[in-house]
Structures are given as C-alpha cells and as structure tokens.
Amino acid sequence: MTASCTFPAARLPLLTLALLAAYPSARAEDGPVVDASASIGIGVIDGDRQDRLLYDQYSGLRPGAGVIGLAGADYYRRDDERGTSLQFEAADLLTGNRELGLRWKRPGDWKLSLNYGELTRRAPFTVNSGLAGAGSTAPGVVALPQGPGSGSDFDLKTTRTALGVAYSKVLSRDWQLDASVKSEDKEGSRLFGVGMACPSVIAPGCGVTTGVQAGSGVLLLPEPIDSNHTQVEGRLSYASGQLRLSAGYYGSFYRNANGSLTPAVPGALFNPVGSLFPLAPGLQSILGQPVALPPDNQAHQLDLAGSYSFTRTTLLNFKLAYSQASQTASFAAMGLGGAPAGRSDLGGKLATTLAQAGLTARPLPRLSLTGNVRYEHRSDTTPIALYNIEGTSLFTNRQLPLTRFSGKLQGSYQFSGDWRGTLAVDAESIDRGEFTASSAIAGVTALRQKTDETGVRAELRRRMSQDLSGAISVESRRRDGSNWLRDNSGLGLTEVPDPSAPGAGLANGIFSPTLADRRRDKVRLHADWQPNEKLAFQLAAEGGRDSYQTPSAYGLRSSSMNQLSVDWTYVVSTAWSFNGYLSSGRQQLDQARPGAALLAYDNRTTTLGLGFTGKPAARWEVGGSLAFIEDRNAYNQTLDATADAGSAALLAATGGLPDITFRQTAVRLFGKYTLDKQRSLRIDVVHQRSFSSDWSWGYNGVPFTYSDGTTVNARQSQSVSFIGVTYTHRWP
Template sequence: MNRIKHTLTMASCFAALLGAVGGAEAQEMSETAAEFIKPESWFSIGVGLQDGNREQLGTFDNERGSGVRLLLDADLKVRDDKTGIWKTAQIKNLGQDNRSVKLGYNHQGQWGVTLDYVSMPRVAPFTVYSSNSGLGTATHIINTTAAAGSGPEVEVKTNRDRTKLSLYKNVKDHLRFNFNFSNQIKSGTRVWGQRGYGDGGSYPEFLLEPNNHTIRDMDTSVNYMSDKLQLTLGYFGSWFSNEDNLVNVTRETGTATSPYISLPLDNEAHKLHMSGGYNFTDTTRGAFKVSYNRALQNERMHLSDITGLSISDTAPTSLEGRIDTTLVQVDVTSRPNPKLNVLAKLRYLNDEDRTPPWEVVTGSTTIRSNPISKTTYTGKVEATYRLPDRTRVTAGIKHEFQDREVPIGNDSDGDGFDNERVVPFRTELSETTYKLQLRRALTQIANGSLSYKHSERDGSNYTDGDRLTESSTLQITPYYISDRTRDKLRLAVDVRPIDVFGLQFSSEYVNDKHSKGDRPHGRDKARTQLYSIDADYAYSSDLLFTAWYSRQIDEIWLGTYYAFNGTNPAEKYSEVEDTSDSIGFGVRNQYSDSIKLGANLLMTVTEVKYNDVVEPTGVTQLPEIESETTKFNAFVEYVGLGPGTLRADYVYERWDTNDWTWQFSDGSPYSYLTDGTTIVADDVQESNFIGVRYTTEF
C-alpha cells in the first residue's frame, strides 16, 4: 500500500512538471486524429483527345468519332463532426453524354435526402442512310423511289435522363421511413420497321420508332426494426406514359391501305407489400413477404377515333388490361446445432391476367386478345452439415409446380381461341431439382467447392389448338415448357501457395436434354461450358500483376420443320454455337514516391458458328461470325506538381468483326427494297485516346 502511494506521488510530481509538454503533445495528436477522421474529397479536371472510330464500343457513351473531351469528375464529402451532418456531391463524366451527378444531405442516423441525376445514351452501332421522311416522328413517309444508299445519314439514338429523389427519416431507433421518386425520360429513336401494305408489297420497310417515354416510379415504405422483429410495409407505384400513341405511315407515291402502327400505350402498376423477419432464437429466423400488384393498361386506343378505318364492333376502344400478381413467400433458416444449417422456402406466385378476351378482328379470320394466367408454387429445403475435416456438405431439393391457364375453345362456327393458337401450350409444368455440394478448405492455402444439380421438368399434354393439329408434322415443343433434364456441375478452386501469389479456377458445365416425346420438332439439347482462371502476383508491395482468362461455350441443337412454300417437306436440324474467349492483364507499379504507373489489357473474341442440316434438300451454311474486341489502357500519375496529382491516360480500342447482320451475301450493305434505306456497319473500328487530368484531394 505504501508503495502504491509512493508511486502515485512520484508520478504526480513528474506529471505536473510535464504539463506544458503534455499539452503540446496532445494537441498534435488531436490534429493527427482530425486528419484520420476527415472524409476524403477530390476534384479532377482535364482534357482528352480522341481519334478514330468507335461506333460499336461507344454505344453507351456516344463518343463515337474524333474530338476533344472535357474530363470533369469530383467526389466531395464534408462532414460536420459535431452534428454528424454529411454534405456530399459525386460528379461523373460531367463533360460527356453519360454524365451523372449525385447530391446528398444526410444527418446521419436522423434523416437524409439524395438527389441523383443520370444520363444514359445509347447509339446504334451502325450508320443509317434513308430517304424516308418524318423518321422518328408520328408521321412517316416512305420514299418509294429512292435508290439504295442514296438517302442522308440518319441519327439513331436514345437517351435516358433519370432524376431520382430519395428521402429517409429515422424515428428513434426502431422506425424508418423511406421515400423514393424517380422520373426517367427516354427520348430519341430506335430502329423499327413495318411490313409494307398496298403498293408497298408485303416485305419490310424501314421506320424509326419514336421514343418519347416518361417512366415514373414511387417507392415508399415504413420499416420497424428491433433485435427480434423487423417489419416493412410499403407501396410501389410505376407509371409509363408515351407522348405518341400511333405512327401514321404514308407513301410518297401510291396508297397505304393500312397506314397506322400502334405504339405502347400508357400503363401503370401499383403494388402493396409487407415483409418481415423474426428471430425466434439466436439460431432460428423466419422471414416472409406478401405483396399484391395490379398492372393496368386502359388508355383509349386512338385508332378508334380515326374516321375511315375499319374497327370491328367487338374490338375494344380501351383494352381494360389488368394483371394482378400476388406473392406469398415464407423462408425459415435454422441452425439446430453448430454443425447443421437448414433452409426452407415456400413460395406462391399468382399472375392473374384479368384482361377481357376481346374479339379484336372479325371477318374471315377471328383474332382475339389472349390473356395468360399462371400460378407457381415453389418449395425448397436445403441443409448444410459441417464435417470434421473442414468440409461442408450441402444437400437440397426444390420443387416447382406451375398451373397455367389460357382461354380455350371455339365458337360454334369454328372461330375461337383454339383456332388462333399458333404455339402449343401446357396447362401444367412441374420441375424438381436436387442439389449436392461439397465445400472444403483443403489446406491453409487452398479451398475448393464442387456442386452438382440435377433437375427434371415435365408437364401436362400439349394443347395444340385446331390451327396446329391440322398437321402432326408441325408439332413442336417450345423449349421453355418442354420436358427437360438438366445437369449442372460447378467446380471452384482457390489456391494461394504463397502470400504474394494466388490462383482461382472455376468451371461450369450445364447440359440440358429436351425430350420431345412423339412430337417431331423442338430443341433437342443445349449445353454451356465455362472455364475461367484468375491469377494475381505481387512481385513487391510496389509492383502487382493480375491476369485472367475465360472461355464460355453455349450450344443449342434444334430440330424444326421445313416446308418451303408448303411443298418439298424436309427436316431441318440446326446447331448454333457461341464461343467467347476473354483474356485480361493488369499491372500496377508504384515506381517511386511520386510516380505511379499502370496498364490494363482486355481482349475478347466471340465466335458464332451455324451448322444447318436439311434433309433431303441440302442447305447453304451461314458464314460464321467472329468479333474481336481489344481494349488497352495505360496511365501514369505524378505527385508533386502542386498539391494534387497529375495523371495521363492512353486508351487504345479496336473492334474487328465479320458480322454479316447488315450485309447481303456478297458483303454489300443491307438495303430495304422499297425505300432504299441502307445500313452500314464498319467491320474494323479503331480509336486512340489521350487524356491529361489534374486531381486535387482535400
């Protein structure tokens, strides 16, 4: 005891002597701490010069040709440490078409507001020359006398401008209100067309679809949160409106007998939802969601207001379209003992199309609107058990049953839904999937996972409809409802033999075998293979390398009917194979305290092969398509010129393809017969970009 007292006394004396020094030290640490806690902001400005053509690779930024770019980006964050109020601004690509700005004011833990603006261009990766007039407006005029390729260049581009407002407010610790509203304007044109009528014959003509859309979403919810119970009650509303509802297509010469093409009409959807979670114990939790959504499309069809048009008495002037969707889902997870995890899910989803089955077209052939409803029941159980040797085994089963419904039957005179159906239908579908997975930490330096899934899908008899049963040789099994056996194998291995070097390998194999029964046509099988390897290596803490390679092969085998003009019946077998190989390299080097270097290379080669067999007539094969994308970028950063960082970037991009999508068989550009509209896509596109920017951090 005496010793302690003595110690205290001595220490107090020394401490008293240290008063001034200690204060200075404390102040210094305080400033250091202030640096630690100050959020980082930066502002960057620069200029870039681009040369070349990047129609394909500039699809989403509209930087397709040569020119100068303003490079302006910023990430600004200010926090008032006393109040916890954040003021933020994130600016990206302000000098370009794909710009975005996000502003935030957030009293952390209390309330916050965010305003977010994004501009997303999309430009057609080809050039259109057309003499048609009024393209992209509500009135198109087909130039029936224009020679191929004689028209002026036409811009084909859409732009989405989305503004989003988000608010939240916390009430004490347990309640939170969220409100989000977004307004998205999509404007511009996209490639469209029509089947010509009257003097135009029955073949395609070129049009541009006017896109003057407004999409509004409102998402609001109130959330209750406690340690045991979480509840959310919300409303989601979505409104689509289209400035145009019809396009009137006329011709410079001749008569268009059916000159109007409809456009998407205004629609809206309203959803009420409630979800929740409850922790029954520390190891058992249940979660649920219940939602009801009503989608409506009931705008007046303006064709009804145009005099002189033939509108059936039984056709609607407003579709009165309505689809009600109800979801009930319950999930339970539990860990009855430390080694066992169990997951169970039950799901009920009902899509009820309550749109009246209108008789839209009458006369020699009746055509009706054809609502489809379906109810899907899903159940899933999965268990994971932890074995002693750092291995986990997972086994599971999932069953899904779908009850599908369409209007059936015909009128007494033979007209009706069955007679109009051109694709077989199944009223019931059922699929069971079994899963087995092993995951193991093999050693301290390697880990692996192997999973296998097997599923069987079948269903009720096909409802062909009268239109299809006229010939059994036409019967097909649409791939998305056909009987199918699927085997899926996935392997992943992660190896890090030394801290500075790692390898990651993954492979996936999916094999679908479709059974057609006694029906002659449809998909036979499909297969996907993926092989991927990633590597990283740190030569030193200042020099890092990454590399990766991926190959994915997708194949589809399809057997279909072939009867050219109703004669010369034959069987047609097609194999379509998509292969993509991608390789990437990256290097980062902190060359010195003031200089940092880096480079990336990405190359992707996509091959599409077509192999058609037609018996007994033979066939001319489609040429295979090979497209190659190369992207290389390098940068150097220099610290020391003033308070910021000077950075120079170089980007090289190349697109090389023999894609014949827009070409005739002799390689000449595709053109439309009537109006001479011609579309040209450059096979080889190359561009270089050099940019210099200065970034200040504060």
C-alpha cells in the same frame, strides 16, 4: 477514361478558373473538415465515324468530335459539432453521360440523397436513307431515285435523363421511414420498321409479286421515343427484440407522348432484285396503316415483410404482397382506329398475390437446415373483345392467368473441420389457367396448361490444406407436364392424351421449349489456391446438358454448355500489383426444322484480361489493362434423307449460313504525377480494335437494303485511339 463533346481548347482557362472559384481552400483552424477537388482536361480522339461506331455506342461523345473536354469535381464536408456530413460528386460534365450526386446525412438520424444522370446510346451502325421526318410519328418514305446509298446518313440515338430523390428518417429507436422518387425521361429514336409479303390470310386482297409489280415490302421506320417512367417507393420499418417488420409501397407510372406511328408510303418501291416497281393492289395501304407504340400503363404494389427469431439458431422470414397493373390508354387518343365494338381502350388489368415463407435453423451444432415455400397467383381480368380478323376467321384477345407454387429444402452438415456436405431438393408447379376459347395461338402447334419440375443438388466442399480449398456440386432436374392442347383456330383447344395416336396431328408440329419435357444435368467445380501471401488463384469449371422431348420430329432436341475460368492476383510489393483472368465457354444447340433441315448452333466465347498498378517513384502512379474478347457463332446445317432436291442444291451452292465472329482488343494505360499535395496531372491512353462479321446488316461489303433503298451498314474492322490529359486540384 472520361470523354465528352467537342470542347474548344481556348476556353479551358476560363472553365478552370470557374471550377477553382467554386471550391475555396479549407481553413487550418478548428472547424468542419473539408476535402474537395476539381478536375479539368482535354483529350484527342482519332478515327472517323465508321471507325467509332462501336466505341461511340455508350461513350456519350458527339459523332466526329476530335478534340474533347474532360471535367469532374467532388466535395466532402464533415461537421463533427453538428454530426452531419455532406458529399457531392460530379463526373463526365462535358459529355452526354453526365452524373451528379449529393449525399447529406446525420448518421443514426436522417439521410438525404439527390441524383441526376444522363445516358446517350447510339446505334452501332450507319443508316443511309431518303426518309423524311425520320424519328417522328409521321415519317415519309421516299424511294431513292439514284438507288441504295444515294440518300443521307443519320444516327439513331436515345437519350435518358434521370432525376432521383431519396430520404430516410429514424423516427424512434424502433421505427424508420424510407421514401424515394425516381423519374426518367427518354427521347430519340431506335431501330423499328414494318413489312408485308403478299399473298396472306390476313390480307387476301393483296396482290402478289410479278414482273411488273412489287408484292412485298420491308421499310425502316425509326420508332419515335418521347416517354417518361416514374417510380415511387415508400417503406416503414419496425425492429424490436426478436421481431422485424417492414411495410412498403411501390408505384410505377409509364407515359408515352407518342401513341402510334403512321408512315406515308409511296406507290412504288424496289423489288428484291433492285427494280423500282409499282406496288401490288392493297400493299400501299397495308404498309401505311398506323402502328401502335408502347401505351401508357401503371402498377401499384403493397407488401409486408418480416422475420422472427425464435432462438439464436432458428429464424422465420416471410413476405406478403399484392400488386395491380393496368393499361387503359385510349385507342382514339393513340391515333388508332378499328377498335372492337364497345371498346374504347384495352382495359387491361392484372392482379398478383404473392406469399412466401422461409425457415432457417440449426438443430445440431454441425447441421444447418433451410426451407422455403412460395405461392404466386396472377389474375387477368382484361375484357375479351374481337381484335383479330384473318380472312373469314375471327379471334379475340387472350387472358393470361398464372398460378405458381415452389418450394426448396436444403441441409448442410459439417463432417469435420475440413469436410462439409450440402444436399438440396426443390420443386415447382405452374398452372397457366384455362385457355381463352375464342382466341388463337400462332407460331406453335399446341400448348400445355401445367408443367411440373423437380430438382436435386449435392455439393461437397473440402479444405485440403492451409492454402487450397475446393468444392464439387452435381445437379439434376426433370420437367414434364399435363397433356398437350391442340389449337382449333378460335374454337378452343382439344386435349391430346396420346400424341402418337393416328390423327393426333402433332407429329410434325412446332412446340415451345419452355413447355417441353426436359432433363437437365450439371456439374460444377470450384477451387481457391493461395500458394503464398503474394499470389492467389481462383478456378471455376462448369458443364451441363439439356435434353428436350416433344411429340414432334421438329424443334429443339438438346443443348449443352461448359465454362472454364481462372482469376489471379499477384502482389509484388506495396508498390506493385498484377491481376488477370482467362475465361472460355461454349454453348451448343441442336434442332430440327421443317423442310428436313438440321441445325447445330455452336457458340464459343473466349475472354482474357491483364492489369497492373504501380508506383515507380514517390510522385508517380501508373497502371493499365489489356482486355480481349472473341465470340464466334457457327451454324452447321445438314439435311436428312427426306429433303427435297431444291434444298439440297441450295445448301450445296451456299454452304449454309456463314459464321458470325466478334473480336475486340482494348488497351488502357494511365500515368499520374503528383506536383504537390494539392495538384496532380494524369495522362490516359486508350486504343481499341474491333472486328465484327455479323451478316445481319451486311455481307461481303454489301449492306442490308430496305425496299425504299435505305441501307444499314457497319464497317467490319474498326480502330480508335484516345489520349487525354487531366489537371486536378485538391483542397485543402
């Protein structure tokens, strides 16, 4: 389906004539081969803005558009005398998702491609607010005098506009040059905001909430977006005999026209129960201070890759690369003050060195071996400076060096024509370098400098008959690491050899799951079955479990997953075919949280798809699809015997967090009628129904409300239908 912005029906004939004039008919006489087409159409879509929040997220349509225009074109020209071909494609010309592409080439000599694309993304919810200058770098917060819902609606959206150029040239029999540039502009605004609750160690002078003042505030401040990302690539390749070499450069350049966001905050906001109160002393200045936006940055990488064939069965491949990323945007130019003494910018600099090599060999007719090693070292030379002040505590930024070494060895043996076995082992070691002693960590109790992980995988594959084959694989992995390092709040770290020792201070700590000891076990089944030449099935089943261990009684304890999927195709005849899929998956996570709260997260996802294509008559083509998805998230909460009476009463009264369910059904049908060799008509019909009970932005009809009365909401049940008619003319 293709759709677009509002398009008056009265203008369709004029656009049709313009597109037809752009593609003159190809002559029947000898000469270049030309094949071209142009399509023009009109569509009607129902549903109001609330019914189309999910549908319009990436559709490129203007909200509220009921009548829409459809347009596209393609052109192909092959000149055998010159050995060149030219191809042009255009799609969604009347929408916010336009795409244009040009390919011009002489095979074996050169190739040029140009691409232009647009993509509009709208937030799938409605914002109602009194905010002045929403989407600017200086928005003005206005507490709605009539209360939540009395402001005006506005859409949060971002628009991407990308232009790309690529060129390839064969310099000689052994050498080839490839180069490309892609530049993308991004404009608009997206969900963003600030918040503060007093008192706090970072703002000891901020007043608390009382019966006459608000000591907390959460404000929606859309992030203003006006940036450009340009990527440049170049590669010189050499191939002769047994040797292949390739040297390349990659550059990334990000520029943001907006350095910071500085809101104007009024002296009074709504408290959590909806009363408009003056702000506590100090809160207004905290909420109104500048907020840094993504800064300008750049990165460069040079690499050399290649391979060498020792024999027909032995191949060596390798890659060496060096990259450097920097961030030197001026604090003052970004509108930020209070920089550390002697620092006008971050001076961020990361340098990464990469080396990897792999060997593939077949020492015996039935035995194949593969091995590879990889080394990566990241050096962080960002200057250390005093950026954080929390009460009487002073903290600097932190450098993040990293050294990673990994290797893998895999062997496969063909026992017979029907049996094949594979055994693989791998290992990975990560060293995060020395901790910056003058910095501090937040959110976790301790860190680890080193982690080591090993894994083994075994697979057995068998062809059971001419129509049936299958495989089973089993994988087991283990991860552990060095001693835990307890944070001393800006005074470095203390190594804890025995976390269970008295005074270790880790028994009630919080630890990152990525650093915890972990045991992972997985099993996977796969089967292909084709009972006859018309019908084919593919079956895949997978299950696994992770177990985590840390010195604390809190945190993630275990997680598990299982997945089952079936795909099938049925070809009735040369005119009719059917296909479908069914997938069901489940993920579970068990964790203990401070306050004696136990949470079991359970996610279940089911997807179903059916499709068909056919030719009921010589001039007719029809097709359609049905897609269904249901994603359900359950948060099962319990308390252990140490929970306090207040927590027990709250859980008993509320039942804990409610489930979040997303369900969507989409039906798509099309019919194409060929008028003659050059002309055809196509009809598209789409109907989509969605349901979402995500309580993040509303619950039981009550929208999420910010401290100024701004609300964010989305209709739980949404339904939208589309019907479009497209006329296509082809040449010759």
